[in-house]
Amino acid sequence: MAYEGDELLENVTSKEYEFGFTTNIESDKAPAGLNEDIIRLISSKKNEPQWLLDWRLEAFEIFQKMTEPEWAHVKYEKPNLQAISFYAAPKQKKVLNSLDEMDPELRKTMEKLGISIEEQKRLSGVAVDFVMDSVSVATSFKEKLGELGIIFCSISDAVQEYPELIKKYLGTVIPRTDNYYAALNSAVFTDGSFCYIPKGVRCPMELSTYFRINEAGTGQFERTLLIADEESYVSYLEGCTAPQRDENQLHAAVVELVAMRDAEIKYSTVQNWYPGDKDGKGGIFNFVTKRGMCEGANSKISWTQVETGSAITWKYPSCVLKGDNSVGEFYSVAVTNHFQQADTGTKMIHIGKNTKSTIISKGISSGHSQNSYRGLVQIGKNASNARNFSQCDSLLMTDTSGAHTFPYIEVNNSTAKVEHEATTSKIGEDQIFYCLQRGLDQEQAVSMIVNGYAKDVLNKLPMEFAVEAQKLLAISLEGSVG
Amino acid sequence: MLKIENLHARIEEKEILKGLSLTIGEGEVHAIMGPNGSGKSTLASVLAGREDYEVTEGTVTFNGKDLLDMPAEERAREGLFLAFQYPVEIPGVSNMNFLKAAVGEIRKHRGLEALTAKEFLQLVKEKSQLVELDGQLANRAVNEGFSGGEKKRNEIFQMAMLNPSMCVLDETDSGLDIDALRIVSEGVNAMRDGKRSFVIITHYQRLLDHIVPDFVHVLYKGKIVKSGTKELALELEEKGYDWLKEMEEAK
Numbered sequence: 082m083a084y085e086g087d088e089l090l091e092n093v094t095s096k097e098y099e100f101g102f103t104t105n106i107e108s109d110k111a112p113a114g115l116n117e118d119i120i121r122l123i124s125s126k127k128n129e130p131q132w133l134l135d136w137r138l139e140a141f142e143i144f145q146k147m148t149e150p151e152w153a154h155v156k157y158e159k160p161n162l163q164a165i166s167f168y169a170a171p172k173q174k175k176v177l178n179s180l181d182e183m184d185p186e187l188r189k190t191m192e193k194l195g196i197s198i199e200e201q202k203r204l205s206g207v208a209v210d211f212v213m214d215s216v217s218v219a220t221s222f223k224e225k226l227g228e229l230g231i232i233f234c235s236i237s238d239a240v241q242e243y244p245e246l247i248k249k250y251l252g253t254v255i256p257r258t259d260n261y262y263a264a265l266n267s268a269v270f271t272d273g274s275f276c277y278i279p280k281g282v283r284c285p286m287e288l289s290t291y292f293r294i295n296e297a298g299t300g301q302f303e304r305t306l307l308i309a310d311e312e313s314y315v316s317y318l319e320g321c322t323a324p325q326r327d328e329n330q331l332h333a334a335v336v337e338l339v340a341m342r343d344a345e346i347k348y349s350t351v352q353n354w355y356p357g358d359k360d361g362k363g364g365i366f367n368f369v370t371k372r373g374m375c376e377g378a379n380s381k382i383s384w385t386q387v388e389t390g391s392a393i394t395w396k397y398p399s400c401v402l403k404g405d406n407s408v409g410e411f412y413s414v415a416v417t418n419h420f421q422q423a424d425t426g427t428k429m430i431h432i433g434k435n436t437k438s439t440i441i442s443k444g445i446s447s448g449h450s451q452n453s454y455r456g457l458v459q460i461g462k463n464a465s466n467a468r469n470f471s472q473c474d475s476l477l478m479t480d481t482s483g484a485h486t487f488p489y490i491e492v493n494n495s496t497a498k499v500e501h502e503a504t505t506s507k508i509g510e511d512q513i514f515y516c517l518q519r520g521l522d523q524e525q526a527v528s529m530i531v532n533g534y535a536k537d538v539l540n541k542l543p544m545e546f547a548v549e550a551q552k553l554l555a556i557s558l559e560g561s562v563g
Numbered sequence: 564m565l566k567i568e569n570l571h572a573r574i575e576e577k578e579i580l581k582g583l584s585l586t587i588g589e590g591e592v593h594a595i596m597g598p599n600g601s602g603k604s605t606l607a608s609v610l611a612g613r614e615d616y617e618v619t620e621g622t623v624t625f626n627g628k629d630l631l632d633m634p635a636e637e638r639a640r641e642g643l644f645l646a647f648q649y650p651v652e653i654p655g656v657s658n659m660n661f662l663k664a665a666v667g668e669i670r671k672h673r674g675l676e677a678l679t680a681k682e683f684l685q686l687v688k689e690k691s692q693l694v695e696l697d698g699q700l701a702n703r704a705v706n707e708g709f710s711g712g713e714k715k716r717n718e719i720f721q722m723a724m725l726n727p728s729m730c731v732l733d734e735t736d737s738g739l740d741i742d743a744l745r746i747v748s749e750g751v752n753a754m755r756d757g758k759r760s761f762v763i764i765t766h767y768q769r770l771l772d773h774i775v776p777d778f779v780h781v782l783y784k785g786k787i788v789k790s791g792t793k794e795l796a797l798e799l800e801e802k803g804y805d806w807l808k809e810m811e812e813a814k
Contacts, residue, residue, distance in 0.1 A: 509651060511651045512651050512653055514611075514613055514614075514635065515647065515650070515651045515653070516653075516661075517612070517634070517635035517636045517639065518611050518612075518635055518636075518638075518639050518644075518645050518647075519639055519661070519662075519665040519721065519725065520636055520639040520640045520665045520668040520669045520672070520725065521664055521665060521668055522636050522668075523636075525664060525668075529653070529656050529660075529661065529664065530653055530656065532655070532656070533653055533654055533655025533656035533704065534654060534655055535655070536655035537655070
């Protein structure tokens with residue numbers, strides 16, 4: 082009997098591990114629930130200075146006075162925050178011995194995306210030979226970035242090593258009072274990236290390359306802070322085309338960008354979190370606040386996003402165009418299938434003179450999904466000669482999906498020019514039949530039509546990801562027409 | 564090459580083709596004429612495999628194979644090409660990429676090696692001259708912003724690129740001015756090689772001045788009611804369809 086008991090115990094524990102729960106060291110996982118003690122625990126685990134703890138606690142105070150907003154065009158059961166554990170030791174990935182142990186569905190998708198075997202191994206957690214090239218590549222990247230004075234590290238490390246930069250910029254673009262989930266993130270963030278590009282430096286590589294090799298763990302409440310000093314340039318890519326699964330249902334990240342005089346930041350996102358199954362069960366809630374501050378004159382921030390994952394996406398990467406002649410851009414493709422819901426768009430806040438913004442949003446809805454564009458273009462009273470051009474297109478793949486556009490325009494300066502164009506179309510059976518008649522199959526036809534439709538946005542992605550993103554669109558919509 | 568027997572087809576509840584039979588031999592050019600609503604375009608759609616139409620009776624054999632059993636893309640790969648009456652626009656997809664994919668699939672199906680980029684470009688150059696298609700058009704999105712004439716010329720250009728054995732032209736002459744009509748016709752004539760067969764659906768005799776058919780058929784109420792040679796087209800031009808309608812009603 083005793084033996085059976087042991088066996089049972091072993092079964093249970095190994096099963097839990099399979100799903101990624103930490104079972105080994107009890108003290109490295111905080112009990113479920115959200116309160117001041119938990120925040121103190123997070124701060125002390127991370128050995129944070131007093132000011133940051135105070136900052137978190139103030140955020141928590143602000144958070145407690147807020148209620149979860151309900152204006153978005155999405156329906157979901159509100160997450161129970163008291164059931165979430167807000168601190169856990171970095172998750173250990175299950176190590177596989179070879180690709181054969183990988184989930185065959187996942188592997189098939191990766192192959193379709195054209196992800197190399199080496200990278201497939203890395204993404205799926207197959208044990209990698211230590212002598213492998215990528216390690217030395219990462220090291221040489223690190224050296225190269227270091228020589229230029231570029232700082233790229235986890236935000237926790239930055240708190241220890243560059244506290245003055247963190248103190249100066251954290252929460253300046255997205256204040257703790259900004260919204261419910263930004264306040265929550267400010268109180269409990271545990272993970273994320275920090276990047277600083279010094280004056281006059283052009284970052285010589287897509288930070289994505291580095292990112293993919295190092296694979297910074299994405300936490301549930303991720304915090305990213307990116308500062309481009311005067312006359313600098315950086316292109317940053319987050320996310321991954323490969324499907325991402327996570328046992329945390331709620332993801333509420335905050336991303337803050339600051340561009341000083343004559344600086345340029347290009348921020349690209351490919352988001353492919355688990356969207357739930359065909360019947361709409363499960364899937365990740367992605368409630369993100371992303372904002373860039375064009376602080377100095379002639380600065381530029383571009384957001385490019387390809388959103389195919391998550392059960393619910395709720396995000397508006399925005400630009401505050403404070404510096405004169407500054408430029409904000411937002412290019413987005415959002416695909417929803419099955420029962421996914423997306424409410425996404427941007428805010429362009431024109432404050433400085435001669436500021437310019439461009440918005441190109443392409444929504445694609447399939448299955449029973451709902452896809453909304455929500456955007457604000459605000460021209461302040463001092464923003465003379467400000468310009469905006471917005472184009473919001475929606476493509477419906479099925480009769481059961483929905484496309485919605487909620488554009489808000491506020492103009493307080495009579496010299497401003499604001500243009501808004503919107504179209505909604507249904508994928509033409511005529512278009513598909515035309516392709517079939519030329520010898521292409523259904524999948525190729527849909528892929529071609531959809532990629533043509535999203536071309537203006539895909540062209541903005543760094544080259545290496547544009548190809549994968551094209552395939553990702555096709556895969557996300559597989560079998561959605563017909 | 565193509566044998567249609569007692570073909571019945573309907574869209575939703577409406578029967579359009581009511582027992583159509585037609586045999587087209589290798590290298591032959593058949594013109595199909597007939598009044599509006601007689602089923603001409605339905606015939607083209609049914610042959611190409613459009614799913615809106617349901618075949619309720621009859622058979623179609625293409626090179627000995629059951630055509631109706633194949634999905635649309637397979638019919639195309641087997642060598643059946645439809646030049647559309649209203650070619651659709653596919654925004655953002657360049658004509659070149661579109662054709663490259665199509666030519667690739669068709670060659671693969673026929674067991675041919677893929678063309679190199681150079682060979683493909685050479686083919687584009689050669690075939691676009693056939694219909695005097697501006698090199699610029701090849702690089703633009705499929706039919707996007709094309710004039711009516713350009714769209715029709717693009718159809719013939721695609722036809723030349725895909726090298727089909729059976730070409731169905733659905734009112735290719737509609738909306739063409741005289742010059743465009745000449746260019747399109749010359750393109751088609753250049754592709755007549757004694758092996759390739761054509762079905763030319765048209766309302767007007769004028770196209771048949773340029774593309775001279777071996778046979779002319781009149782379609783009325785979903786059936787072929789009269790067949791003849793090119794003289795029949797001239798007779799129709801002169802007398803209209805009424806005498807045929809009356810003959811048919813009298814039966």
